[in-house]
Amino acid sequence: MTDRHVEAVLNYRPFAQLAEEGYRKSLSLRGIIQNDSRIVAFDRGDVIVRAGDWGNSAFFILSGSVHVEIGRSETRLEDRLPTEKSAHRRTLFQSIAQLWTNRAGAECRDCLSGSDAISGTKQRSRESRIYLPDVSAVLDEHETARIGPGEWFGELSALGRTARSATVFASEQTEVLEIRWQGLRDLMRFDTEGLLTDTIESAFRERALSTFLRNDVNFRDLSDDQVRELATAAEFKMFGEYDSPDPFKELAQAGAKNGFKGEAIIFEEGHYPNEMLIVRSGLARLSVKKHHGLQTVSYLSAGQSFGFEEIREGYGKPQAVPYAHSLRAISYLSAIVIPAPAIERILWDNKPATTQTISTTNDRHHPVEDDVLEFLVGQKYVQATAAMVIDLNRCVRCDDCVHACATAHDNNPRFIRHGPVHGDHMLANACLHCADPLCLVECPTGAIHRESNSGLVVINEATCIGCSSCAMNCKYDAIRMVPVRDSQGTLLVDETSNQPLLQATKCDLCIDQVGGPACQNACGHDALVRVDLRTPEQMQRVFAND
Amino acid sequence: MTDRLIRRVSACIYLTIAIAIVVLGGRILTAAHYHEAYVSGWSLFAIVCGLALLGVRKKLSFLPVGSASAWVQVHIYVGVLSGVLYLIHTSGRIPTGIPDILVAATYLATCASGIVGLVLSRSIPRLLAGRGTEVLFERIPEHIRKLRLEVESLVTKDDDLPRPVLGDLYVDELQPYFRGPRNSLAHMLQLSGPREKILHQAEERRRFLSSDESEILDQIIKVIVIKDSLDYHYAHQGALKLWLFIHIPATTMLLIFSLLHIFLVHAFVG
Numbered sequence: 001m002t003d004r005h006v007e008a009v010l011n012y013r014p015f016a017q018l019a020e021e022g023y024r025k026s027l028s029l030r031g032i033i034q035n036d037s038r039i040v041a042f043d044r045g046d047v048i049v050r051a052g053d054w055g056n057s058a059f060f061i062l063s064g065s066v067h068v069e070i071g072r073s074e075t076r077l078e079d080r081l082p083t084e085k086s087a088h089r090r091t092l093f094q095s096i097a098q099l100w101t102n103r104a105g106a107e108c109r110d111c112l113s114g115s116d117a118i119s120g121t122k123q124r125s126r127e128s129r130i131y132l133p134d135v136s137a138v139l140d141e142h143e144t145a146r147i148g149p150g151e152w153f154g155e156l157s158a159l160g161r162t163a164r165s166a167t168v169f170a171s172e173q174t175e176v177l178e179i180r181w182q183g184l185r186d187l188m189r190f191d192t193e194g195l196l197t198d199t200i201e202s203a204f205r206e207r208a209l210s211t212f213l214r215n216d217v218n219f220r221d222l223s224d225d226q227v228r229e230l231a232t233a234a235e236f237k238m239f240g241e242y243d244s245p246d247p248f249k250e251l252a253q254a255g256a257k258n259g260f261k262g263e264a265i266i267f268e269e270g271h272y273p274n275e276m277l278i279v280r281s282g283l284a285r286l287s288v289k290k291h292h293g294l295q296t297v298s299y300l301s302a303g304q305s306f307g308f309e310e311i312r313e314g315y316g317k318p319q320a321v322p323y324a325h326s327l328r329a330i331s332y333l334s335a336i337v338i339p340a341p342a343i344e345r346i347l348w349d350n351k352p353a354t355t356q357t358i359s360t361t362n363d364r365h366h367p368v369e370d371d372v373l374e375f376l377v378g379q380k381y382v383q384a385t386a387a388m389v390i391d392l393n394r395c396v397r398c399d400d401c402v403h404a405c406a407t408a409h410d411n412n413p414r415f416i417r418h419g420p421v422h423g424d425h426m427l428a429n430a431c432l433h434c435a436d437p438l439c440l441v442e443c444p445t446g447a448i449h450r451e452s453n454s455g456l457v458v459i460n461e462a463t464c465i466g467c468s469s470c471a472m473n474c475k476y477d478a479i480r481m482v483p484v485r486d487s488q489g490t491l492l493v494d495e496t497s498n499q500p501l502l503q504a505t506k507c508d509l510c511i512d513q514v515g516g517p518a519c520q521n522a523c524g525h526d527a528l529v530r531v532d533l534r535t536p537e538q539m540q541r542v543f544a545n546d
Numbered sequence: 547m548t549d550r551l552i553r554r555v556s557a558c559i560y561l562t563i564a565i566a567i568v569v570l571g572g573r574i575l576t577a578a579h580y581h582e583a584y585v586s587g588w589s590l591f592a593i594v595c596g597l598a599l600l601g602v603r604k605k606l607s608f609l610p611v612g613s614a615s616a617w618v619q620v621h622i623y624v625g626v627l628s629g630v631l632y633l634i635h636t637s638g639r640i641p642t643g644i645p646d647i648l649v650a651a652t653y654l655a656t657c658a659s660g661i662v663g664l665v666l667s668r669s670i671p672r673l674l675a676g677r678g679t680e681v682l683f684e685r686i687p688e689h690i691r692k693l694r695l696e697v698e699s700l701v702t703k704d705d706d707l708p709r710p711v712l713g714d715l716y717v718d719e720l721q722p723y724f725r726g727p728r729n730s731l732a733h734m735l736q737l738s739g740p741r742e743k744i745l746h747q748a749e750e751r752r753r754f755l756s757s758d759e760s761e762i763l764d765q766i767i768k769v770i771v772i773k774d775s776l777d778y779h780y781a782h783q784g785a786l787k788l789w790l791f792i793h794i795p796a797t798t799m800l801l802i803f804s805l806l807h808i809f810l811v812h813a814f815v816g
Contacts, residue, residue: 095608096609392671395671396666396671397786407605407607408607416682417682424675513608514608515608518608519607521608522607522614523613524604526550526615527671
């Protein structure tokens, strides 16, 4: 981005309305636009984002227009598009060659050269794009909405660190400003008037909130008008320590020490159900009182709701049905809250609510043993998509898993066979590839990001500046800061401080290896598994012995 | 029936069938006047080479060549089959001649160490898991060093002089105890005698101590218990690593001596 480009962007609303004096000298408005964005041209039919892919940037239309698929047709547009190639995988020969080409020195980097330290970037191959040869046919067959100049798209999934919710393609020659989510976040952070934040939130209300509400099982069959009314009544709320300046790791550790006391209580068991809550991001604990304490019965993650059953059961009755559980935010929670009167008016006034048994403790009760659930929820392992669980009754402590990991990563292991133990199982300090990875939040360069196809959290060595933000935000000690060497094995040192330069390293689930996670493949005793702990079935299967 | 049990039962059935085929095959070859020793010998050598491939497989965990656990299972069952073949090949006789004795000795050493390794790898993990703590083997000496420093600070007064009685306890009993990992054999035999002995020695000093010093003794006892747990881990994790230092070199020697045996057989017997 040249200065001329930056000036051109600043002429567009809402950038023109951002007050430059609100931004810091080290993070100026022009600097953010220059360093965190680029202008990209798309031809008619070019697919810009595809539903289900993971992206790290938002788009602002400068000229032209795009169409976003909004219909609920049986065949989605993304199903008809070819699958993108996943991250570069080694060939069979390259894989075998690791046995003799792996370097003896630790943490050598090809992309870094001697005295210039981290100055270059990797050569990028020319981007390839999927395009639609017959845009008119696509417009006829799929329900779409047009987005024109001055509007945003992709910002919600980028900021929310979620997969793209819809496919967007250019319907004519289009120029967009693509801005990394870190840049958009910084623009919003120092936007003193809140204009950009209002624009983003209004866009969410207008475009995504209805879809979000409709994804809830309780609202699936409502009419469009009813959903719109609910969206109008809905409020955005945050609970917990989301905006705390302290690193998330410290907050999480403090929370773990305080147990339930450290968690922000949202709704209390036995209280009048005046609101329904749907989780946008974060985790919430469901608990019931047990004698003098509290017992965790389940947890809620993104998309799950709380309070609807009680509101429904109590509708029209003289005595309201109180909340059957307490709800607490585990560290932080972002949610949509809908007042009970609005639900009653929109859904059931003028027609009776169907009588159904409300969810009791047993209905909500997670199938996993209570103490295991307490441990997994309390430590937030329930958001792990690839937790490393080691059965200590089978593990012979041979470290073949660590050796295999090292072989697959240029002789540098990416995890430690150590971690919290519950019963006979250990959750090792290996990246969980969280459903909502907080390590991404503070990365200034976007070096740690989600790979677009698989959604795995990976680190780009060429752009990691070793600031440790990711490591400080990872409560699982899965990210290690290591001193790096150049391709000759010479330790790279900062000229000013004379300290070794550091970079972040972590498990990447062997994304570039033909055989998948080497650690799991290497275990000769079926002791180590990489498991998605978000599903009760997997939890039960893995922790069955406890 | 769990998946593992199904797998074990299936493997036993296949093994039984394989043994039956081998035994019957040997009898048929003998009846047909084939030199059965050549067939059984080459088969045994091929199986031993196949078993040795497990070591190669362990270096290739980044390739889709089947899980290591499946390979280990095959290794175990085919190892049993190799024992049957060995008995057929030697006709159950003790070999004579140095080359044959070397092959037989290395084969038996490999077999025996493999069986020991199997028993250890099935029994020790449960013992370690039941201990309640988990520690990396390579970090144990460092942990012990920190415990030693902690005890030294407990038995030393503010002026860096040793406390009476507790200082003597340290010199007489604790200093050798905290020098490094101890009592490995006792731990392997699940004997708590050495630990009880040192705890008893510590308790014996209590009657000479003031109430403050008695509290210090309580802290020392806690550290002794932690150190004992580290020693337990060191002994058992060490055993899990040690058997491979016998099994793998024995395998290498077995392959070498087998080649020598094959050469000699074909060169001189015809």
